Amino acid sequence: MKIDLQRYQGIIFDMDGTLVDSMPLHLKAWQLTAQQFGFDYEHDWLYSKGGTPTLGIAKQLNVRQGTNFDPQQLVQQKRTYFDQIRHQVSIIDATFELVKVHHGAKKLAIGTGADGRTTDFIVSTLALGPWFDTIVHADQVSAHKPEPDTFLLAAKQLGLEPKDCVVFEDTATGVAAAKAAGMDCYLVEQGRITQFFTP
Incomplete structure (x- = not known):
């Protein structure tokens, strides 16, 4: 255009x-975090949250999926995974x-x-x-x-x-x-x- x-x-x-x-790196980090914690990995929803800080996404995820994970633990694990691939x-x-x-x-x-x-x-x-x-x-x-x-x-x-x-x-x-x-x-x-x- x-x-x-x-x-x-x-x-x-x-x-x-x-x-x-x-974004593919952030999504991969969320996918690995979902596998570790046992919540549903929702690719399209997580992509739509681009621009939202990780802590905000973690809190919204609990509400969306009816879970009660510690948001700070989700944030820390997601960041750990992201840090391993962020150089890409x-x-x-x-x-x-x-x-x-x-x-x-x-x-x-x-x-x-x-x-x-x-x-x-x-x-x-x-x-x-x-x-x-x-x-x-x-x-x-x-x-x-x-x-x-x-x-x-x-x-x-x-x-x-x-x-x-x-x-x-x-x-x-x-x-x-x-x-x-x-x-x-x-x-x-x-x-x-x-x-x-x-x-």
Whole structure:
């Protein structure tokens, strides 16, 4: 589809599944965690929770499946599995090409639901830091996607109004957060930019 970013002063990218191909790694870590704890591994539901911090997913999983696991134990085990494979993360070309094209001409940010530890590892591993003016992760906001706080903080740190920013996201949760922030949003699906949404 045609991507027209001319009218925006800032571009905010989600990280997992949008800027970097890490969602399969997160899902594999959840699958292994499900096997260990004995709950149902729901691939599509877990994918839809992209942008939600791991602790939030663990709590929602208990409600969804009627289980009573210690959310912190689920988080710790999922992170352990993810840490074993996280080095396999790679760039998504379609969105990173936009980063390269607009770097220096527009203000660029990452707004992710990943925690600071995971964000720092991925940003460092893929040398993303120099490309972005600011990076907002889950530890920096109290309300997470689909709430708008992540994107609103990113816009604030860029020194821009929400209406002057556009978001790239890969899940309905992320799109909802962008809309709630008053920002236009492009959807990324399987490494391709496929749809455009307005608030």
